[in-house]
Amino acid sequence: MKPTAYDLLERVRQQKPVVHHLTNWVTIYDCAQVVKTVGASPVMAHAREEAAEMAQIASALVLNIGTLTVDFVEAMKLAARSANQKGIPVILDVCGAGATALRDRKCQELLNEVKINVIKGNASEVARVSGESVKTRGVDATEVGGDLVLLAQKLAEQRQATVVITGQVDIIADGRQTQLVKNGHPLMTHVVGTGCMAASVIGAFAAVESDLSLASACALACYEVAAELAAEKAAGPASFKEQLFDCLYNLDRKTVDRMQRIETSQR
Amino acid sequence: MKPTAYDLLERVRQQKPVVHHLTNWVTIYDCAQVVKTVGASPVMAHAREEAAEMAQIASALVLNIGTLTVDFVEAMKLAARSANQKGIPVILDVCGAGATALRDRKCQELLNEVKINVIKGNASEVARVSGESVKTRGVDATEVGGDLVLLAQKLAEQRQATVVITGQVDIIADGRQTQLVKNGHPLMTHVVGTGCMAASVIGAFAAVESDLSLASACALACYEVAAELAAEKAAGPASFKEQLFDCLYNLDRKTVDRMQRIETSQR
Amino acid sequence: MKPTAYDLLERVRQQKPVVHHLTNWVTIYDCAQVVKTVGASPVMAHAREEAAEMAQIASALVLNIGTLTVDFVEAMKLAARSANQKGIPVILDVCGAGATALRDRKCQELLNEVKINVIKGNASEVARVSGESVKTRGVDATEVGGDLVLLAQKLAEQRQATVVITGQVDIIADGRQTQLVKNGHPLMTHVVGTGCMAASVIGAFAAVESDLSLASACALACYEVAAELAAEKAAGPASFKEQLFDCLYNLDRKTVDRMQRIETSQR
Numbered sequence: 001m002k003p004t005a006y007d008l009l010e011r012v013r014q015q016k017p018v019v020h021h022l023t024n025w026v027t028i029y030d031c032a033q034v035v036k037t038v039g040a041s042p043v044m045a046h047a048r049e050e051a052a053e054m055a056q057i058a059s060a061l062v063l064n065i066g067t068l069t070v071d072f073v074e075a076m077k078l079a080a081r082s083a084n085q086k087g088i089p090v091i092l093d094v095c096g097a098g099a100t101a102l103r104d105r106k107c108q109e110l111l112n113e114v115k116i117n118v119i120k121g122n123a124s125e126v127a128r129v130s131g132e133s134v135k136t137r138g139v140d141a142t143e144v145g146g147d148l149v150l151l152a153q154k155l156a157e158q159r160q161a162t163v164v165i166t167g168q169v170d171i172i173a174d175g176r177q178t179q180l181v182k183n184g185h186p187l188m189t190h191v192v193g194t195g196c197m198a199a200s201v202i203g204a205f206a207a208v209e210s211d212l213s214l215a216s217a218c219a220l221a222c223y224e225v226a227a228e229l230a231a232e233k234a235a236g237p238a239s240f241k242e243q244l245f246d247c248l249y250n251l252d253r254k255t256v257d258r259m260q261r262i263e264t265s266q267r
Numbered sequence: 268m269k270p271t272a273y274d275l276l277e278r279v280r281q282q283k284p285v286v287h288h289l290t291n292w293v294t295i296y297d298c299a300q301v302v303k304t305v306g307a308s309p310v311m312a313h314a315r316e317e318a319a320e321m322a323q324i325a326s327a328l329v330l331n332i333g334t335l336t337v338d339f340v341e342a343m344k345l346a347a348r349s350a351n352q353k354g355i356p357v358i359l360d361v362c363g364a365g366a367t368a369l370r371d372r373k374c375q376e377l378l379n380e381v382k383i384n385v386i387k388g389n390a391s392e393v394a395r396v397s398g399e400s401v402k403t404r405g406v407d408a409t410e411v412g413g414d415l416v417l418l419a420q421k422l423a424e425q426r427q428a429t430v431v432i433t434g435q436v437d438i439i440a441d442g443r444q445t446q447l448v449k450n451g452h453p454l455m456t457h458v459v460g461t462g463c464m465a466a467s468v469i470g471a472f473a474a475v476e477s478d479l480s481l482a483s484a485c486a487l488a489c490y491e492v493a494a495e496l497a498a499e500k501a502a503g504p505a506s507f508k509e510q511l512f513d514c515l516y517n518l519d520r521k522t523v524d525r526m527q528r529i530e531t532s533q534r
Numbered sequence: 535m536k537p538t539a540y541d542l543l544e545r546v547r548q549q550k551p552v553v554h555h556l557t558n559w560v561t562i563y564d565c566a567q568v569v570k571t572v573g574a575s576p577v578m579a580h581a582r583e584e585a586a587e588m589a590q591i592a593s594a595l596v597l598n599i600g601t602l603t604v605d606f607v608e609a610m611k612l613a614a615r616s617a618n619q620k621g622i623p624v625i626l627d628v629c630g631a632g633a634t635a636l637r638d639r640k641c642q643e644l645l646n647e648v649k650i651n652v653i654k655g656n657a658s659e660v661a662r663v664s665g666e667s668v669k670t671r672g673v674d675a676t677e678v679g680g681d682l683v684l685l686a687q688k689l690a691e692q693r694q695a696t697v698v699i700t701g702q703v704d705i706i707a708d709g710r711q712t713q714l715v716k717n718g719h720p721l722m723t724h725v726v727g728t729g730c731m732a733a734s735v736i737g738a739f740a741a742v743e744s745d746l747s748l749a750s751a752c753a754l755a756c757y758e759v760a761a762e763l764a765a766e767k768a769a770g771p772a773s774f775k776e777q778l779f780d781c782l783y784n785l786d787r788k789t790v791d792r793m794q795r796i797e798t799s800q801r
Contacts, residue, residue, distance in 0.1 A: 026295050026311050028560050032726040037771055042726065043633070044560050047603040050634035057633065069314040099310070099324065100317035190516065192299040192309065236513025237304055246770025249724065293562050293578050336581040366577070366591060367584035457783065459566040459576065503780025504571055 005218035005225075006256040008205050013039035017059035017207035019200065020083075022046045022076045024066025024095065027193030031062070034197040037249045038222070040204040051075045052082035059207035060088055062200055063116075065106060066095040073106045080114035089206040089215075090114065093199040094121040098128030111159060118212055119155065120164040120199050123148055130155045149178055162212040166198055170220050174213040181217055182261040183224030185231040187240045194244075198223060221260040226251060228259065272485035272492075273523040275472050280306030284326035284474035286467065287350075289313045289343045291333025291362065294460030298329070301464040304516045305489070307471040318342045319349035326355055326474035329467055330383075332373060333362035340373045347381035356473040356482075357381065360466035361388040365395035378426060385479055386422065387431040387466045390415055397422045416445055429479040433465055437487050441480040448484055449528040450491030452498040454507045461511075465490060488527040493518060495526065539752035539759075540790040542739050547573030551593035551741035553734065554617075556580045556610045558600025558629065561727030565596070568731040571783045572756070574738040585609045586616035593741035594622055596734055597650075599640060600629035607640045614648035623740040623749075624648065627733035628655040632662030645693060652746055653689065654698040654733045657682055664689045683712055696746040698754070700732055706750045713751040716795040717758030719765040721774045728778075732757060755794040760785060762793065 003011070018041045023031050028044055035042035045054040048071075055061050061083040063076045083090050097107050107129050110116060119129065130151055148165055152173035156163040165171040170181040188194040198220060205219035206212050230243035270278070285308045290298050295311055302309035312321040315338075322328050328350040330343045350357045364374050374396050377383060386396065397418055415432055419440035423430040432438040437448040455461040465487060472486035473479050497510030537545070552575045557565050562578060569576035579588040582605075589595050595617040597610045617624045631641050641663050644650060653663065664685055682699055686707035690697040699705040704715040722728040732754060739753035740746050764777030 024311075025292050025559050026299050029296065029563065029726060032560050033771070036724060036726050043630070044558075044601055045630070045634070046601060047636060049604060050636040053634040053636070067311055067313060070316060096310070096312070100312070100320040102314060102317040102320070190303060192296060192303050236516040237300070238509040238512035238516075242509060242772040242776060245772035249770040249772075291578075292559050293566050296563065334578055334580060337583060363577070363579070367579070367587040369581060369584040369587070457570060459563060459570050503783040504567070505776040505779035505783075509776060 002214065003209065004257065005221040005260045005262065006253045008209050008215060008218040009038060009222050009251060009256065011208040012204050015208050016041050017204065018043055018057055019060045019062060019203045019207055020045065020055050020058035020079065021062045021064070021200065022051065022072065022079055023062060023064035023196065026066060027196040030193040030197050031200040033245065034248070035200050035204050037245050038201055038204050040207065046072060046075050048075045048078060051079035055079045055082035055088070056086055058083070058088060060091065060203040062091045062093070062203040063110065064093040064095050064196055064199060065103060066196065068103065068106055073110065076110065077114055080110070080116070084115045089117040089212055091118040091120060091199055091203045091206060092116045093196060094119065094125045094129050095196065097121060097125040104128065116159065116161055118162045118164060118202060118206060118216060119159060120166065120202060122166055122195060126155065126163065126165045127151060149173070153178060162216055164202065164216050166195060166220070172213050172216045177213060178265050179213060179217040180263045181220045181224065182263065183221050183228060183259065185227045187231050187234060187237065188227050190237040191241050217262050221262050222251060222256060223248065225256055225259045229255070269481065270476065271524065272488040272527045272529065273520045275476050275482060275485040276305060276489050276518060276523065278475040279471050282475050283308050284471065285310055285324055286327045286329060286470045286474055287312065287322050287325035287346065288329045288331070288467065289318065289339065289346055290329060290331035290463065293333060294463040297460040297464050298467040300512065301515070302467050302471050304512050305468055305471050307474065313339060313342050315342045315345060318346040322346045322349035322355070323353055325350070327470040328355060328357045329360070329470040330357065330377065331360040331362050331463055331466060332370060333463065335370065335373055340377065343377065344381055347377070347383070351382045356384040356479055358385040358387060358466055358470045358473060359383045360463060361386065361392045361396050362463065364388060364392040371395065383426065383428055385429045385431060385469060385473060385483060386426060387433070387469060389462060390432055390434055393422065393430065393432045394418060416440065420445060429483055431469065431483050433462060433487070439480050439483045444480060445532050446480060446484040447530045448487045448491065449530065450488055450495060450526065452494045454498050454501060454504065455494050457504040458508050484529050488529050489518060489523060490515065492523055492526045496522070536748065537743065538791065539755040539794045539796065540787045542743050542749060542752040543572060543756050543785060543790065545742040546738050549742050550575050551738065552577055552591055553594045553596060553737045553741060554579065554588050554592035554613065555596045555598070555734065556585065556606065556613055557596060557598035557730065560600055561730040564727040564731050565734040567779065568782070569734050569738050571779050572735055572738050574741065580606060580609050582609045582612060585613040589613045589616035589622070590620055592617070592622060594737040595624045596627070596737040597624065597644065598627040598629050598730055598733060599637060600730065602637065602640055607644065610644065611648055614644070614650070618649045623651040623746055625652040625654060625733055625737045625740060626650045627730060628653065628659045628663050629730065631655060631659040638662065650693065650695055652696045652698060652736060652740060652750060653693060654700065654736060656700055656729060660689065660697065660699045661685060683707070687712060696750055698736065698750050700729060700754070704754050706747050708747040711747060711798055711800050713747060714797045715751055715754045715758065716797065717755055717762060717793065719761045721765050721768060721771065722761050724771040725775050751796050755796050756785060756790060757782065759790055759793045763789070
């Protein structure tokens with residue numbers, strides 16, 4: 001029988017996997033803290049001389065191009081090749097894809113030169129990575145016409161990867177199945193880094209479950225159940241964020257089982 | 268009739284302008300979050316290959332030299348030239364000016380090589396940028412003798428810019444008028460980044476109002492009214508900071524109209 | 535008579551020493567904020583062109599290799615040589631030592647090429663710096679066999695430095711004496727950056743007290759008394775962290791005198 005969202009959270013808490021990040025300078029603390037909060041062990045290391053070696057002691061690798069530079073992406077490739085060789089999952093947050101030519105080019109380089117196992121972004125970012133001519137507005141999501149589920153499925157097939165589109169309803173697609181996660185809260189869009197943290201939580205869950213589509217859906221469900229609980233106690237974005245960490249830390253089986261809203265459809 | 272502080276905040280919330288930053292690594296998260304909290308859309312991008320392009324999708328550009336390097340300042344110049352060309356306001360936070368020769372030199376380069384529309388700092392930083400022989404003590408304000416209003420007015424004329432000196436009373440001067448903002452709370456000096464965040468809020472307001480002196484005064488008034496509200500509920504610097512974001516997010520017209528203390532004098 | 539932990543905290547609050555950091559990008563904000571919270575003045579500056587000059591206006595220098603690069607360590611050496619020349623204490627947090635060859639090599643370079651006055655890390659990191667063949671797991675502590683007190687004492691003699699091993703019981707050793715600090719709370723291990731912040735607080739105390747062993751023990755006692763107070767009010771890692779800053783800011787003599795648990799033994 002398939003593990004539940006809480007089963008995987010429990011596995012993270014027990015195994016405490018190391019999750020290596022090469023991420024942006026804006027939300028790097030929150031990415032580390034969210035990984036620690038779900039019970040895993042974050043490590044952030046981007047020097048070219050150690051990125052590959054650090055990946056060897058990790059159980060998952062999270063890349064995020066939010067404040068990319070050319071050199072930084074080269075270090076990402078070294079870390080990703082090392083991760084590929086070790087067989088640990090690589091998650092790419094295509095943060096800000098579509099905002100500039102550099103971001104588009106570097107996304108394609110990463111997707112073409114190393115194996116990315118989970119491609120994660122908001123609707124406009126993932127559309128852009130799929131080759132749609134969407135113009136994004138910095139790093140916040142813009143509206144994308146058309147069928148997002150189909151978009152995710154096509155990119156998943158094209159890239160042989162799990163594709164995660166976050167939004168009011170999250171879409172997780174691989175070649176076999178599509179899952180929707182209907183948890184979350186609008187206050188998340190008022191806090192910088194909730195998207196980046198989602199990728200880090202996916203990294204922690206992917207470190208303990210080889211079905212990356214299942215891992216991604218369960219990660220988002222747990223994270224967003226915590227967000228729903230947090231919103232009940234929040235008076236604004238900062239108290240919401242504090243509550244998000246506290247609630248995520250305190251999640252128990254009964255709450256997650258009752259509140260998680262993952263829907264799966266076979267293709 | 269001139270818009271009020273709340274009018275401009277409402278405009279930011281409605282237009283959600285993109286505010287591009289090249290800022291320091293210490294407070295980069297808070298700068299992004301404060302921009303989001305007033306309703307605008309922050310983007311942080313410093314790669315030389317994309318800084319200019321990102322400025323083209325923004326409505327304001329905020330530069331902060333807090334953790335400058337030579338390369339980083341070159342990227343700032345690329346972004347600023349692009350902003351100048353597009354005609355969007357460029358705000359420079361002269362963070363730590365006077366602490367080292369590098370900071371002094373790079374401030375002058377920025378002021379001479381690109382058009383800076385708003386020069387912002389504390390008393391000792393702005394005095395230093397004006398050519399006074401003030402020695403600062405790292406990034407915290409030191410006392411400056413003499414007339415700060417006159418100092419601001421002279422620099423404003425010399426640089427054809429709006430000059431903002433933050434402190435217990437904030438001074439905003441351009442060639443036409445001088446404004447004083449008498450809001451704020453001493454707890455702000457116990458939180459790292461309140462100065463950097465002030466520049467970011469000015470960026471958001473400057474993105475929606477072409478009178479940059481008015482935009483700066485209104486931005487500071489809203490931000491510091493929130494600080495006063497936050498201080499009432501705070502037990503120390505960390506709860507104060509959380510409340511600052513929550514209060515800023517929840518500001519309403521009645522509160523801002525009642526509490527804002529902007530004084531204007533024509534020259 | 536030897537000053538107490540609170541005596542030194544009071545001295546920090548009165549003298550407001552500048553504490554210069556070259557630290558990691560993950561916890562840089564928290565390092566600055568904790569220094570400010572104890573009453574000192576943080577400055578973060580890593581450009582090669584100014585690192586040495588900034589050290590000249592500081593009263594202590596804190597180095598942390600958490601997100602090191604080769605260039606960054608070169609800037610650390612420039613700052614440290616300047617600090618050595620001025621005679622201010624240099625604290626090195628050997629964050630992540632043992633995780634990669636680069637970290638091991640750069641730790642040794644720093645220890646060999648400049649004078650480090652306080653070497654600080656968790657058990658596995660300090661063991662590794664001592665030449666033990668411990669394999670660490672990223673940046674979180676792993677168990678180390680053997681006598682940690684002896685380990686600290688030997689490294690202290692070998693390097694003519696104060697050695698600080700943080701853990702459930704903190705060990706502070708120099709050539710003359712060994713101190714144990716038995717304050718703290720398990721929630722500290724659930725918050726990213728509590729170790730980095732400990733080094734920064736040590737920096738602030740070392741800036742006002744030339745007995746660096748005493749300064750380190752008093753710094754940890756104050757910081758960890760605040761953690762104990764914070765834990766009483768916390769519902770999870772994020773509220774704990776907020777309370778940690780607030781409690782540290784509000785520490786008074788009576789509380790510190792009553793709760794501090796420093797034990798000293800002459801060798």
